[in-house]
Amino acid sequence: MDVVVLPTAADVAAHAAGVVADRIAAQPALVLGVATGSSPVGIYRELARRRREEGLDLSRLECFALDEYVGLPGHDPHSYAAYLRREVADPFGLSAERVHVPDGVRADLEGAAQDYEQSIAVAGGIDLQILGIGTNGHIGFNEPLSALSSRTRVLALSAQTRADNARFFDAPDDVPTHCLTQGLGTILEARQLLLVAQGERKAQAVAAAVEGPVAARCPASVLQFHRRTTIVVDEAAASRLALAGHERPDAGA
Numbered sequence: 001m002d003v004v005v006l007p008t009a010a011d012v013a014a015h016a017a018g019v020v021a022d023r024i025a026a027q028p029a030l031v032l033g034v035a036t037g038s039s040p041v042g043i044y045r046e047l048a049r050r051r052r053e054e055g056l057d058l059s060r061l062e063c064f065a066l067d068e069y070v071g072l073p074g075h076d077p078h079s080y081a082a083y084l085r086r087e088v089a090d091p092f093g094l095s096a097e098r099v100h101v102p103d104g105v106r107a108d109l110e111g112a113a114q115d116y117e118q119s120i121a122v123a124g125g126i127d128l129q130i131l132g133i134g135t136n137g138h139i140g141f142n143e144p145l146s147a148l149s150s151r152t153r154v155l156a157l158s159a160q161t162r163a164d165n166a167r168f169f170d171a172p173d174d175v176p177t178h179c180l181t182q183g184l185g186t187i188l189e190a191r192q193l194l195l196v197a198q199g200e201r202k203a204q205a206v207a208a209a210v211e212g213p214v215a216a217r218c219p220a221s222v223l224q225f226h227r228r229t230t231i232v233v234d235e236a237a238a239s240r241l242a243l244a245g246h247e248r249p250d251a252g253a
């Protein structure tokens, strides 16, 4: 696991966007896993800037969301489908059919989950998965106690996650109670993982993910099993890492 600690959130976005841009330059038809939430927004804006100002071709990407709320149709501005239209498809010049999102309004949600796994497989698997991390250590919406080998499925959101995400909604009760999320096993199959975290409120989760035991109480700790994972954090998010700022024994491994 590579851990990169940088002074500010802006530095995190710039560095992570550089990692993604280098992969896209080498492989324009990259299959890119796109996280939602606030953490990756700076990456998407920097990639869009490089498209506008430097001619980076993003039009051949195929993108897959990590997760979606159950019960929010794609035209609801709070849905992750809408987020990805705003932050990824439109600014990247990508047609809508190149951005895949689990269907959280289908009556048969288990069927929607299986179809989503199938669509990732048809695309040839995810080359590079961008990840954020929840304050409780979740990735995607895999809440604590998710099976480390789980696949895309319906899950109830924890009270903490609903409270954390209430800031994106008009009222706390508007936050959906359930989601469809790629599983931890699904995420581990991506060929490369890139997790970004900014701010002190993520420090505990980052420390548990990077230095804690691999344990269901911190779903992101499963990333320790992946052979090609980079974690890019600002100093605030790194503040509880015992080894932050030191040469890590396995850096780059």
Ligand SMILES: N[C@@H]1[C@@H](O)[C@H](O)[C@@H](COP(=O)(O)O)O[C@@H]1O
Residues within 6 Å of the ligand: 035, 036, 037, 038, 039, 040, 066, 067, 131, 132, 133, 134, 135, 139, 140, 141, 161, 165
């Ligand atoms: N489902 C999303 C995750 O994919 C995201 O990485 C995480 C952190 O969110 P944020 O980046 O807004 O802090 O929680 C959200 O609920």
